[in-house]
Amino acid sequence: MATDRAYDIVLFGATGFTGGLTAEYLARHAPPGLRWAIAGRNPDKLARVRERLVAIEPALVGLPLLTADVTDPASLRAVADEARVVASTVGPYVHHGEPLVAACAAAGTDYLDLAGEPEFVDLMYLRHHAEAVRTGARLVHSCGFDSAPHDLGVWFTIKQLPADVPITVDGYVQAGARFSAGTYHSVLTAFSRTRQASRAARERRAVEPRPADRRVRAGSGRLARSRDLSVWSVPLPTIDPQVVTRSAAARPEYGPDFRYRNFAGMKRLSTVLAAGAGLGALVGLVALPPTRRWLFGRLASGQGPSAERRARSWFRIRFVGTGGDRRVITEVAGGDPGYDETARILGESALCLALDDLPPTSGQVTPVTAMGDALLHRLTSVGLTFRVLDEGGAPS
Ligand SMILES: NC(=O)c1ccc[n+]([C@@H]2O[C@H](COP(=O)([O-])OP(=O)(O)OC[C@H]3O[C@@H](n4cnc5c(N)ncnc54)[C@H](OP(=O)(O)O)[C@@H]3O)[C@@H](O)[C@H]2O)c1
Known part of the structure; x- marks a missing residue:
């Protein structure tokens, strides 16, 4: 696992509806010392999300804001290079998802999303699973209510x-x-x-x-x-x-x-x-x-x-x-x-990949294969x- 990175977790899509709820979840539940950041294509919108987070946890006044756009692969590669885990709420994934999966697979960065779209998940297996196995990245789709x-x-x-x-x-x-x-x-x-x-x-x-x-x-x-x-x-x-x-x-x-x-x-x-x-x-x-x-x-x-x-x-x-x-x-x-529980599941999955002792896996893996009992334990302890x-x- 990559340890020499600036951030434990980057949340991409924090300006959206589900991304905003996930950012709020992390603001309430991230353990002290977690190095995390929010990312999106619009810096003004990101700054407004951070204001909401500061109202929850004043220490987040310095939360880093990373600008990255799906249409700019270099910006995504920069995010992937800086993070141990990237969680993305930027969908529909079949339209917006692949460039970040590609960047994470290449950089050996763990990746999570909320995809409920079988076509996208199958295409990512075909195009990026082998590279992720090579770099050690775990690509875990469907980490929300689906599935x-x-x-x-x-x-x-x-x-x-x-x-x-x-x-x-x-x-x-x-x-x-x-x-x-x-x-x-x-x-x-x-x-x-x-x-x-x-x-x-x-x-x-x-x-x-x-x-x-x-x-x-x-x-x-x-x-x-x-x-x-x-x-x-x-x-x-x-x-x-x-x-x-x-x-x-x-x-x-x-x-x-x-x-x-x-x-x-x-x-x-x-x-x-x-x-x-x-x-x-x-x-x-x-x-x-x-x-x-x-x-x-x-x-x-x-x-x-x-x-x-x-x-x-x-x-x-x-x-x-x-x-x-x-x-x-x-x-x-x-x-x-769809939203409160999904934000909780995605937030806990990101914390689980970043912090827990997990069986060694790589490539495209399911929530159970990547995190199994550790995620079950986390979700039970926060109320599911x-x-x-x-x-x-x-x-x-
Ligand atoms: N698995 C589940 O159970 C589950 C549950 C909930 C949601 N989801 C999925 O999660 C996804 C998000 O849903 P949502 O309701 O949160 O959607 P949303 O409110 O429309 O948010 C979309 C996000 O994507 C960002 N975005 C769009 N184009 C971009 C680009 N070119 N570069 C960077 N960011 C871009 C938007 O940024 P701007 O703010 O700058 O426009 C926004 O942050 C959907 O695919 C949905 O199906 C799945």
């Missing part, structure tokens, strides 16, 4: 099950929350690039090694009533199953034959049908240039749910795991998933809940 709670939740679940037996885990997410402009733009971008995403996934599958002596797969599942949880289970093709199965491929603890399925859990069938119709309409509208332009113009960068709205937001993910003669139900739960709801029953 740390799912990744760590499954990790927590398999640890309740016997070792060395086939394991299946089904995850059911429920949430009450609103999203920001950045999330909205990233989702629209992903919906408008399904062909490119499939191509990147295919190219990755063709070159990525698989475990030689173990089986790991993501099942698709179908719309059904879950008897275990009394919800309608709706197959949810987010990036979460990809992250979970990559962790499973990397770690023997997931057993000789592991399968994960990802669902939204919905109480009422009418909600399932309304959500399906809404999503279908969005996918249709984003395919046509005039309606796509109109949709993208609906929210401006920097906007997001108010503190009051976030305080009323919540999420819970329940996992039903079976292995051998055991069946267990676990839960990961917290507050506002990981618990066993029901254990020991025989599989139904």
